[in-house]
Amino acid sequence: MNYHNVSFAAAYGTSGQLPASTRPEVAFVGRSNVGKSSLLNKLFNRKKLAKVSSKPGKTSTINFFNAENSHFVDLPGYGYAQVSKSEKVRWAEMINGYFEQDRNFTLVVSLIDIRHPATSLDVQMVEFLKEAELPFMIVLTKADKLSKSQIMRQKAALRKQLSFGPETEVVACSSESGLGIDELKKAIERHLAE
Numbered sequence: 001m002n003y004h005n006v007s008f009a010a011a012y013g014t015s016g017q018l019p020a021s022t023r024p025e026v027a028f029v030g031r032s033n034v035g036k037s038s039l040l041n042k043l044f045n046r047k048k049l050a051k052v053s054s055k056p057g058k059t060s061t062i063n064f065f066n067a068e069n070s071h072f073v074d075l076p077g078y079g080y081a082q083v084s085k086s087e088k089v090r091w092a093e094m095i096n097g098y099f100e101q102d103r104n105f106t107l108v109v110s111l112i113d114i115r116h117p118a119t120s121l122d123v124q125m126v127e128f129l130k131e132a133e134l135p136f137m138i139v140l141t142k143a144d145k146l147s148k149s150q151i152m153r154q155k156a157a158l159r160k161q162l163s164f165g166p167e168t169e170v171v172a173c174s175s176e177s178g179l180g181i182d183e184l185k186k187a188i189e190r191h192l193a194e
Ligand code: GTP
Pocket: 030, 031, 032, 033, 034, 035, 036, 037, 038, 039, 051, 052, 053, 054, 055, 056, 057, 058, 059, 060, 075, 076, 077, 078, 141, 142, 143, 144, 145, 173, 174, 175, 176, 177
């Protein structure tokens, strides 16, 4: 896959606005501020492809990007407490509504902050992905904040917490240092080729 070839396609404020799925989709999910948009920018080596902020709640729509023979989908984050109740409902609708549709789910990249145990919403997300039998993998984000040995320890701890078998791919990544990005690219390509 050519990661130089990417453009913004469209933003959708409700799942009802989504067009039918016409290409394989690679979607990025995780709590607000975990680093979804940064990871997309890193994959495509484009600083401003997806908007990033140090404040949670930056991505407030479902954003589609055209990549080679695929769509990459940046979802709003879950678990952000500091928004109005109606916004929370709208965000939950977008995330749940996206996954409830009959779409070409090629890979769901579920992001979890490597520095902490998975939150209850992270656990719910993973449980849903398992239940729904969607193809998914885990990216542990912000790995530049930990040492090599801490990364190993946290990876093992999260695998245990989320009861992953050997079939579940878990990659520690950093959008700052580039750690794990090649491995993630290979995993994405493998799923797109299937
Ligand atoms: P929402 O759109 O609010 O759901 O957030 P998001 O998951 O898209 O996170 P975003 O990419 O906007 O990043 C949130 C913050 O984390 C920003 O300040 C980023 O610079 C920072 N960040 C993202 N990835 C990394 C990383 O790998 N390492 C470090 N140190 N910081 C990161």
